[in-house]
Amino acid sequence: MLKKRPKIIKRWFLEGPNRYGDHPSFRIEVPARKVSRNFVLMKSKKLSLDAKDMVFSTKSDISSWMFSVKTLTRLAGIALEYHEHSAIQTGNVFVVFRADSAEIGNTIACEAAAWINSGFQKNVSPFVTRLKIAAKKYSTGPITGRYLLQAKRRGIPSIILAKEPNLLQFGYGRRLKKALSASTSNTSRIGSKITSNKNTLNVLLNKIDIPVSLSEKISNLSELYSLLKKFNLPVVIKPADSTEGKGVSLNIRDIGAAKKAYRRARKFSRNVIMENQIEGRYYRITFVGGKMIACAKASPACVIGNGRKKLSHLIREENAKPYRQTNNKDAAFYKIELTHKLKTILSFQGVDLNSIIPKMRKIFLSYSGVDGGEWIEDNASVHPENIDLIKRALLFAELDIAGVDIISPDISKPLASNGGKIIEINAGPDTNIHANVNRGKKIFVEKAILDYLYPYPEKGRIPIVSVTGTNGKTTTSKLIAHLINNPSRWTVGLATSDNKYINGELVAKGDKSGFLSARS
Incomplete structure (x- = not known):
């Protein structure tokens, strides 16, 4: 065991891009020690997690911190990029790893230290559980995560402006765009307002001969x-x-x-409305910039009776199946919950939870692919006339990004010929549907949105000049700003230790030389 317990001397949260990469990172300064000198090697040592014995091994030249961070995050299901483990002048080392937030990074560091201090105890569940709780509480969410990943692949700068809600910034200066879920800086306020009222939208679309389910x-x-x-x-x-x-x-x-x-x-x-019920399959078709990006067909959750068991028992059996071992509603096939909504659906079928379901009778447990059902990718089936019809509806509604809900017996046939209807248009639609389809190709709508906001090869970048040194930084910065100043063609921002200027006009007084002032 260690004679002196390892400790975290100092910690930093580095927003991306930084010297370690384009994404946020967490850096800690710790005492320099090697696992081979202070700890028994972990080779073939069993670690207990969730009542399962798991075997891990390491090499003698890997530090205890590196091993601890990598192992705990892997067990907690946290995607991690371990950047480096380097010595510094103080004789200590920097341990640097990717972290989406300061809270998650700090928890990883603290739990890694606690596990090291325990002598790498076999039961790692307490450390992993605390990591999972922090990840769930402070994670950016799946949609934001996909945005950041696609932006990184395109080389587009990205910044998380706020986490509640998840507001993102892409690009800088005049090329800056913002995104909130699937709503962007380009999203029409009028379009969002119109589509938020289903009755008004249906009346307007009916006037331009779009097949909708009329309501009162x-x-x-x-x-x-x-x-x-x-x-x-x-x-x-x-x-x-x-x-x-x-x-x-x-x-x-x-x-x-x-x-x-x-x-x-x-x-x-x-405001409550009544409309005729349309028979057919439920489809969600998502458009970005006038192009169809994805179509998902819903298959409601259901159980089939055997003539002996109550419906409640059949639902418990369905929830016990391996593919339903989650309550995460962003995942496919999450567990069926016994809600008032479910009881209402059952009552329309003439049954309740205590009913014994006849053999081979199918009982539906949801309206569509939500509430435990499944979504099936169905892009190739959409008839061209239906695509043109939706384009016309979105052009009228002034929406560049939308999720269109359709009920139709067969989406491969024109809606006008088979009685299919547009039942709803959603501004800022849920993109998790297409990313988490149960069958077919997973489609990341976030990529399409970024490609729409920044057509190739645009990356949303502007020239940025950083001046560093001992003396004369402010004077040099002002000289550069003066030389490139051209108000008729572009705007020049200047942040110094004196003040902040835009096109030579003072906008804020004081020391504005930091990162946040330059970014704003």
């Missing part, structure tokens, strides 16, 4: 009764401005079910 607003129960007589059954009752299927009730066939559905929809919005 329900203000009270008396209107509910009259509309139920007016519409062909079955109908759908849902909030006019909710998302992700919240408050939606399908297959309404009588006044009793309609009243329950109306009250449920009112919990999510004051």
Whole structure:
């Protein structure tokens, strides 16, 4: 064992790009020691994690810190790039590794130190569990992660401006663009407003001969009764401005079910609408910059009866299957939850959780690919007429990026010929659907968005001059700014230890020589 417990002398969080790479990194300064001098080699030593024995090995010239950081992050499922383990003038070493946030980097460093101090105890579960909690709490999320990865591959500068919500900046200066999920600096405010109200959108699209499911607003129960007589059954009752299927009730066939559905929809919005139910398959088609990027076909979660077991038991058996071992809703086939929404879906099929399902009868547990169902990539099937139809709808709605929900018996046939309808247009759509399809090619919409914002070979960069030294930095910086100043062609920003200027105009006083002032 060590005579002196290792400690972290100093720590830094380095936002990317930095000397170690284009992405954020975490650097710690620690005492220089080698595992071969202080610890028993880990070769064939068993480590216990989640009641499983796992075997790892290392070489004598790998430091204890490097081994600890790599092993714990691997067990915690944290993607890690270990940059270097280098000596510095103080006789200590810098340990540098990739970290998406200061909180995650600090947790990795602290847990690595704790494991070393324990003498590399066999049971690593406590250290790994704390890492998993930190990763879940402070991670950037899958959409942001894909944006950062695609930006790195393109050589486009990227900065996380805020984590709640995940607001990203790409490029610098006049080439700067922002993205919030699938909404960008180019997203139309009018388009977002129009599509947020389903009733208004359907009325407008119907006027330009786009096949939509026409709807009527329900203000009270008396209107509910009259509309139920007016519409062909079955109908759908849902909030006019909710998302992700919240408050939606399908297959309404009588006044009793309609009243329950109306009250449920009112919990999510004051504006409730009724529309005819369209029969067919559910599709999500995502467009970026007037081009179809991805089409996913939904397959609802379901169970099949055997004539002996209750529905609740069948659902437990389904959740116990290996492919459903997660509650992560960004993953495919997550566990089916016993929610009010599920009970409503069951009631429309005339069953409940205590019903014994007849042999070979299929019971659906969700409306679409969400709530435990699956998504299937189906790009090749979309009929060209349907693509042109959606383009026209998005042009009218003034949306450059959108997810279009369609119900159709067959997307390979024109909607006009088979009764298919556009049921919803989503500004800033969920791109996880296409990245996590259960079958077919996974498509990263974030790449298409970056290619749209920055057509090849554009990288969103501008000339940046950094001046360093002992004396004369401010004077030199001002001279460079003066020499390149040309207001009719470009804007010159200058950040010095005196003040901050834009095109020679003072915008902030004080020492503005730091990184944040230059970035702003």
